Amino acid sequence: QVQLKESGGGLVQAGDSLRLSCEASTRTPNTYTIGWFRQGPEKEREFVSAISSFSGKTKYADSVKDRFTISRDNATNTVYLQLTSLKAEDTAKYYCALRRGLVLSHNTEAYDSWGQGTQVTVSS
Secondary structure: OOOEEEEOOEEEEOOOOEEEEEEEOOOOOOOEEEEEEEEOOOOOOEEEEEEEOOOOOEEEOOOOOOOEEEEEEOOOOEEEEEEOOOOHHHOEEEEEEEEEOOOOOOOHHHOOEEOOOEEEEEEO
């Protein structure tokens, strides 16, 4: 498994922005997808966004489209998630995960390496 570490979470006010980072600290496959997921209090883990390491193709959940932006830096094996116009309902622990291959899956079961998560709390 690949070791992943998230950072960048924090406590912000509604309308603020944050940038989350996901760094792979061990060797990554030749082609892989990084997904961001989140889990709010008493909620199931849900898909947020994903990006292909090979093509840079991206995918977003409808709830975050036009507010969040995913990007990658293959040189440093880091994927970023820029969060803007944050809302109280964005409060959750955010996880990044890796799956081998090119498919931008929204299914948690498709990913086999997970980070420990970083907490984002948005006050209204």
